[in-house]
Amino acid sequence: MIAEQQKQQISFFETISWLWKFWGDFKLSMIILIILTPITMWFRSYSPIFIGNIFNELAKNNDMNYIKSQILQFFIYSCIHFALYSFIQSLRGVVNFKLENEFRLNIFEYIITLSQNFFQKFSTGDISTRLIDDVSEKKLAWFACSGIFRFYEAVIKISQCLYYMFIISSVLTGVTFIPLLILIFIYIRASDKTTGYSKRTQQAISKLNSFLTSTFDGIKIIKSYNQETSQEKYFDQVVEHQKQKEIELVKASSLIELSYSRLSEIIVILIFLIGGSLVINNKLRVGDLVTFNSYIFMLIWPMVDIGQFFIKGRGAGVSVQRVMELQDFEPDVFNDKIPVSLPKNNLVFNFDNINYTFPNGNHVLKDINFSVKQGQLVAIVGSVGSGKSTFINFIPRVIDPITGTVFLNGIDLKKYDLNELRQNIGFVPQNPSLFSDTLKENIIFGRADISEEALNTAIKVSQLEHEIKAFPEGLKTMIGQRGVNLSGGQKQRVAIARAIIKKPEILILDDCTSALDAETESKLWNELYKFIPGITVFLITHRVSTLQKADKIIVLDEGKIIDIGTHAQLVKDSAYYRKIYFEEIEKT
Numbered sequence: 001m002i003a004e005q006q007k008q009q010i011s012f013f014e015t016i017s018w019l020w021k022f023w024g025d026f027k028l029s030m031i032i033l034i035i036l037t038p039i040t041m042w043f044r045s046y047s048p049i050f051i052g053n054i055f056n057e058l059a060k061n062n063d064m065n066y067i068k069s070q071i072l073q074f075f076i077y078s079c080i081h082f083a084l085y086s087f088i089q090s091l092r093g094v095v096n097f098k099l100e101n102e103f104r105l106n107i108f109e110y111i112i113t114l115s116q117n118f119f120q121k122f123s124t125g126d127i128s129t130r131l132i133d134d135v136s137e138k139k140l141a142w143f144a145c146s147g148i149f150r151f152y153e154a155v156i157k158i159s160q161c162l163y164y165m166f167i168i169s170s171v172l173t174g175v176t177f178i179p180l181l182i183l184i185f186i187y188i189r190a191s192d193k194t195t196g197y198s199k200r201t202q203q204a205i206s207k208l209n210s211f212l213t214s215t216f217d218g219i220k221i222i223k224s225y226n227q228e229t230s231q232e233k234y235f236d237q238v239v240e241h242q243k244q245k246e247i248e249l250v251k252a253s254s255l256i257e258l259s260y261s262r263l264s265e266i267i268v269i270l271i272f273l274i275g276g277s278l279v280i281n282n283k284l285r286v287g288d289l290v291t292f293n294s295y296i297f298m299l300i301w302p303m304v305d306i307g308q309f310f311i312k313g314r315g316a317g318v319s320v321q322r323v324m325e326l327q328d329f330e331p332d333v334f335n336d337k338i339p340v341s342l343p344k345n346n347l348v349f350n351f352d353n354i355n356y357t358f359p360n361g362n363h364v365l366k367d368i369n370f371s372v373k374q375g376q377l378v379a380i381v382g383s384v385g386s387g388k389s390t391f392i393n394f395i396p397r398v399i400d401p402i403t404g405t406v407f408l409n410g411i412d413l414k415k416y417d418l419n420e421l422r423q424n425i426g427f428v429p430q431n432p433s434l435f436s437d438t439l440k441e442n443i444i445f446g447r448a449d450i451s452e453e454a455l456n457t458a459i460k461v462s463q464l465e466h467e468i469k470a471f472p473e474g475l476k477t478m479i480g481q482r483g484v485n486l487s488g489g490q491k492q493r494v495a496i497a498r499a500i501i502k503k504p505e506i507l508i509l510d511d512c513t514s515a516l517d518a519e520t521e522s523k524l525w526n527e528l529y530k531f532i533p534g535i536t537v538f539l540i541t542h543r544v545s546t547l548q549k550a551d552k553i554i555v556l557d558e559g560k561i562i563d564i565g566t567h568a569q570l571v572k573d574s575a576y577y578r579k580i581y582f583e584e585i586e587k588t
Contacts, residue, residue: 052291125210
């Protein structure tokens with residue numbers, strides 16, 4: 001479901017205010033465009049005067065030297081205009097693309113810092129649409145430079161043309177203002193509808209991208225359940241919905257553009273009628289009428305550009321609002337203003353009266369209290385929905401407790417530098433997240449300082465040696481989107497290799513061997529036990545062989561700790577744990 005905040009449409013000035021902070025990086029380009037645009041337009045707007053002079057000369061003296069000089073000047077002015085305008089267009093295009101990249105980088109840098117609640121509110125497809133489509137060179141980025149400077153160009157060109165038109169005939173110039181007022185009225189009437197169409201179009205694109213993301217992520221399940229046909233039908237519905245919204249927007253925009261061009265033609269007809277009468281009555285020269293009509297034709301595209309500016313401006317406002325909805329999101333996990341450095345050794349965790357409630361009001365964890373010393377292997381067991389995975393998310397601060405405090409060496413975990421904390425944690429979630437890259441890059445995960453020795457050790461411990469040798473390209477093998485080319489067990493072992501490659505101070509394993517066969521799992525744990533001495537390990541598992549080696553076992557039921565102890569103690573004293581223990585024994 002697409003997360004849309006119901007807000008009033010932001011104003012044009014709010015849109016400009018948002019764009020303003022990005023223009024600072026392009027000051028030189030902006031200054032060049034501001035200065036060159038009126039100069040370039042002057043060479044264009046002055047050119048019709050030469051044509052008028054030629055017609056006036058032909059009507060009286062036929063002085064060929066004068067005519068040739070006017071033709072030469074017209075040619076020179078046209079060449080200068082062509083050269084300058086080509087440069088302006090190229091510069092605007094370059095700035096468009098640079099702004100597009102700046103928008104995306106700025107938004108991405110913010111989003112990547114947000115906590116889990118943000119990604120629960122906004123779907124992946126919706127975020128992708130806002131990050132890619134909304135700010136693209138054809139939409140917001142275009143408006144941010146080309147759109148604004150084409151409007152600036154149009155205003156200058158119209159002003160220059162009207163100035164020369166007024167010199168030729170104030171009467172004819174007055175006639176041109178009537179259709180211009182009508183155009184302004186048309187825009188005011190149509191602008192609100194255009195805004196609505198733009199917003200609904202972007203929402204439809206978000207819906208399509210969300211559908212595609214979820215479909216390709218779950219392609220194996222879709223094929224397993226033979227649901228290709230139903231997915232195709234739903235895809236057709238989503239595409240049809242998007243198409244209809246795009247058509248509505250195009251129709252509204254085309255109607256405004258058509259109104260601009262048709263009214264421009266009406267102006268030309270009026271000028272010929274009134275101007276022709278003035279020529280017949282010797283109140284206007286033929287050459288001046290030709291020049292005046294040249295200016296009328298020159299006004300057509302600037303008038304269209306002004307209409308486009310307001311149409312695209314409304315669309316840009318929608319895009320800015322959609323981006324601001326992402327940037328206005330308040331994270332519930334953030335770094336302390338004056339963070340404390342993480343201790344280098346002797347880490348001691350104390351979980352003091354921890355409580356956590358989901359946004360829907362479901363109380364997940366209640367009154368959690370226990371401590372963990374450095375180097376201990378702490379296993380967490382419990383039924384489905386008992387809060388195991390939620391609890392371990394407190395340690396890397398994926399989430400923070402609603403009430404209560406996690407202490408590390410007597411200091412609130414929130415006081416420690418968040419980046420430093422996470423750099424010292426290896427985390428293997430229940431469902432590993434892999435990326436469309438090589439096997440090696442998924443293991444080292446952007447950490448350029450990883451040595452070959454550390455890489456080989458991680459591969460050995462995670463039992464990936466055989467697979468890597470079997471892959472045609474070894475570590476350079478592309479594993480596909482979300483590791484689609486790997487089995488479930490291979491994905492888990494890649495995630496384990498990624499977590500242990502830098503020998504973290506804290507290792508979190510969330511049922512990370514559930515997809516492994518018994519033999520591979522046994523080999524992996526034998527290697528892992530050699531690797532983890534000195535590392536504090538939090539482990540979610542029901543595997544008896546692993547529980548037997550835990551220093552401490554936390555038994556959760558309905559979000560509460562009902563027992564704590566070693567395997568031997570709990571088998572003796574805890575009925576709930578004995579039940580789990582014997583169920584696992586039967587399975588094996």
